[in-house]
Amino acid sequence: MSHRSFVWLCLLPLAVVTAAFFLLPMARLVVTGAGGPQGLAGYLAILTEPRYRATLFNTVLLATATTIVTLIVATIAGMFLQRHRFPGRAVLIAMLTFPLAFPGVVVGFMIILLAGRQGLIGDFSNRLFGEKLVFAYSIYGLFLGYLYFSIPRVILTIMAAVQKLDIGLEEAARSLGASPWAVQRDVVLPALAPAFVASGAIAFATAMGAFGTAFTLATNIDVLPMLIYTEFTLAANLSVAAALSVGLGIITWFILALARSFSGSAVAAAG
């Protein structure tokens, strides 16, 4: 056997797995999406049909809000945790990263315990104001769930990036007269930009596609994964479900690519 054919033989398992679990289902999904009464135009339904469009808009808004708030919270927390040593720090980090172990269903359950009809927040507001505050079953509950889900991942990435920061850069900026705010703006945040893009992308993609939490909270929250589920199981509308799935994938991919290319220049400039 020649060296070359040996290498090709070694690639065979990868090719089989790729074909079986990636290429074929994807192709089938794309074909199914075009198999509805409207044919290929079914793909445009995600933009033309008002209900789908509103859902898409909701989903992107939710994912964007989740990403931004996650980045803000995780950056401040991550920077603090990396730069300070205090008793209980290790325990705190372990607790913060604990949600990594939970599936979406459990996160949804916890949101219901917190903000559901029998939830802690409801009890508390009932005693204070005589009115039960319940938001677990709405998009706000979902937002809270996604935050809880995303913050640990992002915190770990940010902490690793902060550890690699050259503290001399901050000292140099201070020696040149920069206030603490200016140091963050001109030195620290630009240096962390690659970490923001990498971890923000994960948070965004998770929030776009996560299903377990949404399903646990309610079946009538208008986000794309829920819409796909209802079209598929309740309405048995296979072609629409497939078209929406492909649309969800493409839009997520497109926004991530956009973020990456946008930061690409920033990353390159950051050396």
Place this chain on the structure above:
Amino acid sequence: MSAQTGHGAAVRIEACGKTFADGTRALEPATLDIARGETLVLLGPSGCGKTTMLRIIAGLEQPDAGGKVSFDGKDMTAVPIERRNVGMVFQSYALFPNMTVSENIGYGLKIRGVSNKERAERVAQLVALTNISGLENRRIDQLSGGQRQRVALARAVAIRPGILLLDEPLTALDAALRDRLRSELNRLLRALGITTIYVTHDQSEAMELGDRIVVMQKGEIAQIGTPREIYFTPRSRFVAEFIGAANIVEAAIEHGHLILPGGRQPIYCDTDVPAAVAMIRPETIRVAAAGAASLSGTIDSVSFIGDRQRLVVSGVSDRLITIDAPNTVQARPGERIGLSISPDAIRLLPPEN
């Protein structure tokens, strides 16, 4: 440089010690005055506290309670670095990777709200002064080590600091470049005339750049003096051996002579000492014919260095003696020679404790 002609601030640190949170003492309480326009070098091996002292002056570290830092008589101890108006050059240079060369140099001026036009003028002036024309729009990762060093210096000087602080600015460079940049840096510092505090572990850097040198050892000041004072009249064995090469001789002194295995060497000392420690620099020993000098020994080895040759001689003292002889002297290993030393070239050191 006299106090009248210098620029910048006079610095005084008083009883400044530093104990870190884990209890290690990085710096024993030290007091030091630095004149306006003076270049002071903090010299010592790693871990001697020189960088800690620099960081206390910069405002990056707080001295232990009781310590005080003042610039031109004004107490600065509680003033953070961003308001001390110090220019600092770091060992890693710490140039901002997200800014170009000119943005780096102009950063301190931008923070101070200097207008674009004035800033561009000042940056152009420093680019010319530090010899980096043509690199203005480069990114930092496109610069060589020597270029980075110049940008770091230009950035520190751009804000017209009262004090310039340099933390091993040449250590990251290779040897040939280091020598060239050292004399360039020396010219530049003389031209600027700013009060400069320069940290290094390299004694030749310290000699060339310093108006005065502070030799530090284990968190304490071992000696302060001009390069000549430090070299010719070291106050301890540590200083003698750290600066230049030194022969350390332990022997008794009787009737104005050092009693050595190789003979009786005259010395300026009236009292008899049973165990004295003396320092003799290698270049102060002259090679003479055997028997023609008060000391004699046998050549162990000869290394020809070019401008001079280094002889290692045994039999003079308990230890080997090093001589820097002119390159014209004929010397072969195994030969007996005489060693002629002027009594005023011998420096008595306090015995080690």
